[in-house]
Amino acid sequence: MIRVVIAEDQRMLRGALGTLLELEEDIEVVGQAEDGDEAMAMIERLDPDVCLLDIEMPGMTGLDVARKLKEGTSRCKVIILTTFARPGYFERALEADVAGYLLKDRSVEELAQSIRKIVKGKKEFDHELILKSFKDDNPLTDREREILRYSAQGYTYKEIAHTLFLSAGTVRNYMSEILQKLQAKNKVEAIRIAKDKGWI
Amino acid sequence: MIRVVIAEDQRMLRGALGTLLELEEDIEVVGQAEDGDEAMAMIERLDPDVCLLDIEMPGMTGLDVARKLKEGTSRCKVIILTTFARPGYFERALEADVAGYLLKDRSVEELAQSIRKIVKGKKEFDHELILKSFKDDNPLTDREREILRYSAQGYTYKEIAHTLFLSAGTVRNYMSEILQKLQAKNKVEAIRIAKDKGWI
DNA sequence: GAATCGAGATGACAAATGTCATATTGCGGA
DNA sequence: TCCGCAATATGACATTTGTCATCTCGATTC
Numbered sequence: 448m449i450r451v452v453i454a455e456d457q458r459m460l461r462g463a464l465g466t467l468l469e470l471e472e473d474i475e476v477v478g479q480a481e482d483g484d485e486a487m488a489m490i491e492r493l494d495p496d497v498c499l500l501d502i503e504m505p506g507m508t509g510l511d512v513a514r515k516l517k518e519g520t521s522r523c524k525v526i527i528l529t530t531f532a533r534p535g536y537f538e539r540a541l542e543a544d545v546a547g548y549l550l551k552d553r554s555v556e557e558l559a560q561s562i563r564k565i566v567k568g569k570k571e572f573d574h575e576l577i578l579k580s581f582k583d584d585n586p587l588t589d590r591e592r593e594i595l596r597y598s599a600q601g602y603t604y605k606e607i608a609h610t611l612f613l614s615a616g617t618v619r620n621y622m623s624e625i626l627q628k629l630q631a632k633n634k635v636e637a638i639r640i641a642k643d644k645g646w647i
Numbered sequence: 648m649i650r651v652v653i654a655e656d657q658r659m660l661r662g663a664l665g666t667l668l669e670l671e672e673d674i675e676v677v678g679q680a681e682d683g684d685e686a687m688a689m690i691e692r693l694d695p696d697v698c699l700l701d702i703e704m705p706g707m708t709g710l711d712v713a714r715k716l717k718e719g720t721s722r723c724k725v726i727i728l729t730t731f732a733r734p735g736y737f738e739r740a741l742e743a744d745v746a747g748y749l750l751k752d753r754s755v756e757e758l759a760q761s762i763r764k765i766v767k768g769k770k771e772f773d774h775e776l777i778l779k780s781f782k783d784d785n786p787l788t789d790r791e792r793e794i795l796r797y798s799a800q801g802y803t804y805k806e807i808a809h810t811l812f813l814s815a816g817t818v819r820n821y822m823s824e825i826l827q828k829l830q831a832k833n834k835v836e837a838i839r840i841a842k843d844k845g846w847i
Numbered sequence: 848g849a850a851t852c853g854a855g856a857t858g859a860c861a862a863a864t865g866t867c868a869t870a871t872t873g874c875g876g877a
Numbered sequence: 878t879c880c881g882c883a884a885t886a887t888g889a890c891a892t893t894t895g896t897c898a899t900c901t902c903g904a905t906t907c
Contacts, residue, residue, distance in 0.1 A: 458754060460659070551658070600836075605863085626865075803893070854901105866891080
């Protein structure tokens with residue numbers, strides 16, 4: 448019997464997934480969490496074979512949970528299950544050594560198949576992801592990403608400079624660089640592009 | 648037997664929903680669409696009792712479909728089924744005379760109950776929505792919304808002015824007004840706030 | 848018919864944003 | 878050791894953004 452924990456904040460999908468996986472002969476859903484923190488606690492307590500993690504959840508994201516599990520001693524295999532085919536997310540998932548990264552654009556039946564393969568030690572990544580991740584490499588440095596993130600919150604350069612202990616001019620320079628890299632004509636467009644690709 | 652069409656772009660949820668509703672004694676899922684246009688065609692062809700429409704789909708949104716159905720002669724009851732408790736969406740749904748507006752934060756079992764009630768002529772709206780819609784009223788005029796939407800795409804005022812046959816100064820004036828209404832200190836923040844509330 | 852209102856325009860101004868050239872420092876590799 | 882690169886800074890500059898007072902031109906209302 449494969450013991451599974453599901454972490455997904457949207458109740459309808461979480462419940463449906465639970466019911467349908469439970470219908471499979473060889474799978475047992477031992478826990479359902481609605482946010483990252485609950486998932487983390489549940490995995491440590493129940494020691495399942497596999498956990499399914501959504502990325503965008505309140506509190507800890509699925510990627511946060513994956514990173515933490517990697518640091519710890521858990522033997523639980525991690526499957527990221529998300530809507531977003533964003534190369535940025537995928538990269539970060541790879542860094543956290545996940546066993547699978549699957550899109551919600553699959554059927555539950557296919558998901559069950561993937562779970563079985565992963566338990567046997569295989570890796571499963573959605574093809575679409577792999578293709579994208581070659582093309583759309585994040586061109587931004589850490590600093591640039593940080594500045595773009597603050598900008599996206601609505602901070603002015605002066606405020607960002609103050610927060611990061613930089614001069615306002617430097618922040619402007621970074622933004623100038625960002626705009627060129629992303630081929631955007633202004634902040635707003637840069638933010639849109641970067642969000643779209645999952646770079647911030 | 649209650650005949651239902653489901654329109655939802657995310658395959659996993661669509662499939663799961665289909666399977667689980669099909670398990671109910673009195674419900675029959677007669678069609679599943681993955682975008683708004685397909686849903687529209689399917690509803691006209693199959694004449695179901697109820698359709699479940701996601702809002703954010705490629706092509707026509709669920710709200711678009713609801714509006715079109717209202718104009719036409721279909722007797723099909725519309726249920727909007729979405730993640731977003733945004734007052735803006737809710738208002739627009741009411742204008743399209745939908746029979747239900749439910750969040751994906753419910754279980755499938757509860758959804759089935761709501762479908763039954765709606766078929767009998769009742770209306771079903773998620774309480775959360777109703778509360779929010781009193782508080783967070785959209786303060787923006789149509790013109791202002793339009794301008795903010797263009798801004799959110801990354802257009803400069805000059806470009807927006809050109810598109811809408813206005814002067815650049817007028818566009819700036821509108822934005823100035825928008826910033827005050829939303830209590831934002833700049834464009835970026837205004838866009839963030841408005842998106843958050845579902846106003847654009 | 849006068850008062851009022853809303854959409855749109857204008858101009859002037861201040862502040863923020865974006866571009867560019869150039870300088871310093873420190874670090875990692877050949 | 879020397880080279881090059883990345884991070885940071887500065888100053889000068891042009892452009893865009895945001896604020897405000899004021900104007901015109903229909904509609905609407907009284």
